[in-house]
Amino acid sequence: MTLWLRPLSRIRVPFLASAGRLHFPLGARHDLSGESGLRPYPPSRALSSVNVKWLWPVDREALSFHLIHNLGSRMGLFHLTLNAKNPLKTEDVEEALFHLQRKNPTMRVDLRLRENTWWFCDQEEKKVDFKMLSEDTNSMEDFHRLCEQGFPDGNTWVFRMIPRQKDAPCAMPEVKEDFPYQYDLHMTGHHGLSDGLSVSLLVKRMVELLNDVILGRHISDELTSRFLPREELWEIESRITKKLEEDPRRHDYVRETIPDSTPLLLQAFPRPSVDRVTSRILSRTVDLEATQNFQKLCKAHGVTINSAFTAAINTAIVRLVQRSGISQQSYRIASNHLVSALRYLKQTPPDIMGGYALFLSHVSRMNHTSNFWEYSKEVHRELKGALQSELPLEQKMACVMAQPNLAEDWARNPPKVVHDYGITNIAHFPMPERRADDQVLVTNVSSTAMVHKYIHMVLFLVYTFRGRSNYAISYATDYIADETARMLADEVMSVYREVSDLKSI
Template sequence: MVNYIAKVKETVKASERQQKKEEDKDSEDLKMKMTTADMLIKEELLFTKCLPIIEVLQKNGVPITTTHASPVKAAQLLHTAVQTITDELAMASDSSFVWLRPATDLEDFMDCANKKGLFVTVYGLTLRCGVPLTDTHIKEALQHTFRKVPSLRTCFRKRGDTLWACDMNHEELDFQVTEMKELAPAVESLLHLCFPTTEGPLWCARLLPADAPGRCSRPQLADALPYSRTLLLANHHGIADGTTNMVVTDTFLCVLDNVVTGEPIDDAIQHGKLVAGEESKAILTARVEELMRDEAHFQQLQEDLKKRKIKKKLIPRANPRARDPDFKCQIVLRDLDKETTQRFIKKCKKEGVTVNSGLVAVCDAGIVDFVKDGGLEQDFYSIRGMHTVSMRRYWLGDTSKTLGVHMMPLEIAVSTPTEWRDNFWEYARSVHKVFSQGLQEKDAVMFMASMMGKSTEEDNFAERPPPECDYGAANMGNIDRLIPTEGQQVRLIHLVRFTSCWNAPMHCLFHTLRGCFMYSLTYANDIMTREDAEKLVDKTFDILIAVMQM
């Protein structure tokens, strides 16, 4: 009985303690409600007072959103306003750069890519000169080129939540003389550079030693211009595409010749104009609006595109290798002499295809033979190539001096027969037809349309996807028209281009200079070994020679 009474007493006490806790909690809740109500009243007054200030800031471009704002948001809005004003004042007081305009979607895309060392572009220039080219000659010419070409002064900065293109407004050069004598390792050391986005410069120059063996496509100049140097120019892809880099190259050649000969240089004369490419945006907008008229069809197009992206590509199927998150890009180079180049050009014309279509057909045939050697036997091979197209082709007027990044990839997917040798040029004509139709229909804008739905550009680089195409390609054609400079003392005797890859297993870049064909393959070393890459290029060039006899 005593134990029972004790238990009852303990139960009563426990009940009293619980009741006391609940009463205390109710009291605290009441105080909290009173405090919240008091805060609401105070914040309502605060919001009312700061609203005119916020409206003025909004009219002047300060990104503060008050839509559906409740008084509870007043403190955050005021904090945002004060922080934005502080940032704007700090930026306004910094005279080391000038705000130009909001960055384009493609610039934003490339800036996010470069933060991970992706899509870096490298140009290799081999120069001939009548006198020894010194490090000082090169550095002085680069300084003048920096002053004369606006894209080389471009950097990117955030203004609120928006990325802006800016002019550095101060001179800074990233120039080094490297000890590496071989071109391939020197190029590969630059293919994953992360440039200082906000400060600039978003490009750099590396000069190989004077005794480094240079590539040459103009041996006839050796007697008159006996001295040679090789210079590498690397850049963030957000400031320059192929056309822009050609302007940079030609400006540098002109300036370097003036430096060597002692001619005066006027840095006030600008070479090219940095533009946003509103024409490209208008084309994209019109195309998306057209597609959105049938939303179901547009969604189906995007689904089909997604399926083609995720379908396993030929080289990884034939030679499966483990993916490496720390993969590196490596290169293989090949050239054709002038006579062989001209024979191929004439053959393409005779067969009724462009040189580009002929080369694409050759590259596709090379991939087929390569994967067949790897044991992948099929009657037909679906090869998905992404081919860089300059959007300037759709603009009005002279676009040769328009600077920036104004290119998009055009998807070309043609079924390549395993027995392509039976009628190669008929196959090349089918490639030509698909290419011509894609260019005419402006299908390159589908790349940007496919990016719709991504919440931020960073989403595109959250993780490395499996290869989304079999290869990427960029053909600049005959670049003599873009690099016309032939100096008194300095001549360009070889030029080769590279772009590091990410969502493609390899990039093929090619062009002709002074009548000679120049080709580079940049590949991911977790997709192919160096031996395999060289084997693929060997097959491609063997085919190129062979089809001229077909």
């Protein structure tokens, strides 16, 4: 993840991203230029400005995602199963998406070139990219097709709906009789404009609006979110950069918290040889009783569900490594946690929408004889302390200080993987409030991501839906073999169920 080069002087002036010379500031306040070997993508969009409202220059994070998205990676998708009382009309879905876009301005935003500089712009008359596909469409093939194309045509939000066959199983069989028509809905958005939480809220609102449209309800003009420059975050980054420059000991400590060695999982399960690099997905759902017990135990032991789930993943990795023949007194597991920068912002309004993801590198030492809940408390203390000390921001800025053209470099040549896994947890998936006259219900949800050619070889996507804990594993096929991924998914489930015994309180 890191290339530790000489530290750079503090930056203060606004950041611009030009097509020929990409600039990456330490605190988003100056131009750091470096020659780019990347062709402006795509050039046709730089020439069209009809019905476009220019907003402000693109920042480092958004451009980073843009470059990587257009290599077919780091795309995140939500997959929903909708059950309807009657067949859904394409025009009703399109009208619901029209209102969703009208009430959430971010859904009109694109990234375009303006006089050789990347800008955010508002496509004032742009329709949401939606298609109702045929019943025989393969969902997984459609998912990969969406991811591999990136966002080449200014469609930074994409929705696809696929009718399911009449005999398809229903995740909530008790509603199948009243809501017999099933549809798969795939939805993705540009990570420079949104993160997992904001997208999940959009999905919730979309279903609410679809019910309103079908029932002919009045839909207000009130906005439900806003898209604004990340000025407060840039100011914090500038402060963090100054602190690291003026405190070499803290700077060295932050650098030491970021791993730079071969992950434990790769020591036990070497990288496979593949002809085509892509991402694959496995998913698991924990039963209701085990989920409830796990939550009660977390509360009883004073740890968050995320900390305990992290401990469960670490325990599963250690068990797999031991079975492979690696025996040690203790094991070092490196994880990468996706957290929201919104936790550090005080002036930014709560209805803001955008990409505010941060990474927190965490290295844990686990004794092979550790008690699970005692180990969970240790993980909880470490993660809580890191978040309270602003360590995710410090790690981010230390990386940028060492490698100012980080986004461009990663797009050209992905960094080596140094974490055993990444984890993102959106907690309870937000659901529309059930109403007596609902015409559409969400009966199942899953979350996936493309992780190849990026910093993860394995990414856990964790959420709770209708009271059950769910997790998906997205893995890069050039790092993790299918069988290794399956063993990991199953072992995490085994640990989760094993420790969800209320007798251990």
